[in-house]
Amino acid sequence: MPAVGQITVGGALAIDGHGAALPAKGELPETGQAFGSLSNMILSLDAVVWDSSSISYQVKTYDRTMPETKALLTHLGRTFITSVTLQVAANQNLRCQSFTNVAASTLFASPSTAGSQSFASYLANTGRVEAILFPFTQYPWLKVWSVCPNMPLLSRHTTAPYNYVFPDIIPHSVAVLVNKIISGNPEAALELGPTEYAVTVAGLAAFLASDLWGAAKNTQLYIKASTLRLAEGGGVVLCQRSDVQRAVSKFAAKYNSLVASYQANGQYPMNGPTEIRATGLDSGSTVLVSGAEPPCLFALTERSDQPTWDTALWLNMLTIPGTPGSYNFYTDMAAWARSNYASYAGVRVEWSKGWAYTSTGPWTDTNAMTVTLPNDFTIGRTSTDDFAWALATYDTLDPHRIFLNPLLDLLAP
Numbered sequence: 001m002p003a004v005g006q007i008t009v010g011g012a013l014a015i016d017g018h019g020a021a022l023p024a025k026g027e028l029p030e031t032g033q034a035f036g037s038l039s040n041m042i043l044s045l046d047a048v049v050w051d052s053s054s055i056s057y058q059v060k061t062y063d064r065t066m067p068e069t070k071a072l073l074t075h076l077g078r079t080f081i082t083s084v085t086l087q088v089a090a091n092q093n094l095r096c097q098s099f100t101n102v103a104a105s106t107l108f109a110s111p112s113t114a115g116s117q118s119f120a121s122y123l124a125n126t127g128r129v130e131a132i133l134f135p136f137t138q139y140p141w142l143k144v145w146s147v148c149p150n151m152p153l154l155s156r157h158t159t160a161p162y163n164y165v166f167p168d169i170i171p172h173s174v175a176v177l178v179n180k181i182i183s184g185n186p187e188a189a190l191e192l193g194p195t196e197y198a199v200t201v202a203g204l205a206a207f208l209a210s211d212l213w214g215a216a217k218n219t220q221l222y223i224k225a226s227t228l229r230l231a232e233g234g235g236v237v238l239c240q241r242s243d244v245q246r247a248v249s250k251f252a253a254k255y256n257s258l259v260a261s262y263q264a265n266g267q268y269p270m271n272g273p274t275e276i277r278a279t280g281l282d283s284g285s286t287v288l289v290s291g292a293e294p295p296c297l298f299a300l301t302e303r304s305d306q307p308t309w310d311t312a313l314w315l316n317m318l319t320i321p322g323t324p325g326s327y328n329f330y331t332d333m334a335a336w337a338r339s340n341y342a343s344y345a346g347v348r349v350e351w352s353k354g355w356a357y358t359s360t361g362p363w364t365d366t367n368a369m370t371v372t373l374p375n376d377f378t379i380g381r382t383s384t385d386d387f388a389w390a391l392a393t394y395d396t397l398d399p400h401r402i403f404l405n406p407l408l409d410l411l412a413p
């Protein structure tokens, strides 16, 4: 379940819609419940494809037993979907607790010093965690969801989504600082982060929103399109669940040291928060159709050569679009991630965010787009479900290549 509402089902499925979801320690999934992507919940879909007998494009239904379907589950807009049937589990009630007093150094501690307030520990206890750390602050906005059939004594019952008004209506104090940054004063980031943190703490208190309980969607959907428009870079790290703390602690340490080194050169490329979530991977076995295969081109697709990898960390770094130095910052972080995680984890891109950065912007690294990223969907796959197979399938279903755009021309030639 993406955190954002007001998007279309087609848009969420096209790019790899996900939320923050793993089973807590000992939690058994409900029938129909899975902990990966929205795309893997599709039972069947209708797509507009070429029909050679009528020499025209027609709507055709694909179910999870058909081999082409796995290319259509996440497709980046290389096809057109008109309808989907989704598998769902019975609704659950969730408690969502917000904490703003757990230090980042505690949450993202290295595994050797990590304790009961570490990211991995919250993940073990509840399975559903999101940390948002505003720039130049020490205490993240930590959200922890737990399955609670009955309302806990201290919670507030919520009957509707979007319970955090403060991210969706930009307060004057934040607007002033954003305006300063946009007008050429990037060092205002030093004030922006602490201001956003203060607004969050005050907002949670004012709206009695730090301990909510209710139907899952009412606690999981919390961002509207009216939120501050920020650029996002980052990616997905696939690893064993036992390596989660190691991976997040390395990420946090590298991010902080890179911010400090840019700052030493008078640059403030990152003025938005970092966001960290975790999900499971996509497996055909969670689909209620025998023989179902997971989406081909999705960050969460399992790698057959790494059967112990069962967790994905979604690491996002946000900033005001066009902030000086941000393209180089994203480029540096991406290069670091590839080498740092190589020995025990794998890196993939999150399609709906910025990727393939160079100093001129996102989606400009031709080598990444034509070699590295295709390779990410080729390692540990076979010739009937890898990147090349997916592209060939799109070309069969759309031989006149009408569902294209300049980005796909490069990525999916």
Ligand SMILES: Cc1cc2nc3c(=O)[nH]c(=O)nc-3n(C[C@H](O)[C@H](O)[C@H](O)COP(=O)(O)OP(=O)(O)OC[C@H]3O[C@@H](n4cnc5c(N)ncnc54)[C@H](O)[C@@H]3O)c2cc1C
Residues within 6 Å of the ligand: 001, 002, 003, 004, 006, 007, 008, 009, 010, 011, 012, 014, 015, 016, 017, 018, 019, 076, 077, 078, 079, 080, 081, 082, 223, 224, 225, 227, 352
């Ligand atoms: C504030 C904010 C928060 C977000 N939070 C999350 C999150 O928590 N989790 C997450 O996964 N994502 C998140 N996103 C990303 C969001 O899910 C994607 O940007 C999504 O694609 C937006 O859907 P849309 O309906 O606006 O699609 P559009 O932006 O209109 O389209 C996106 C892509 O989908 C294709 N597409 C749309 N409909 C169809 C269709 N019917 N058939 C074929 N292709 C189609 C389009 O061609 C395009 O390539 C967030 C985005 C924002 C702005």
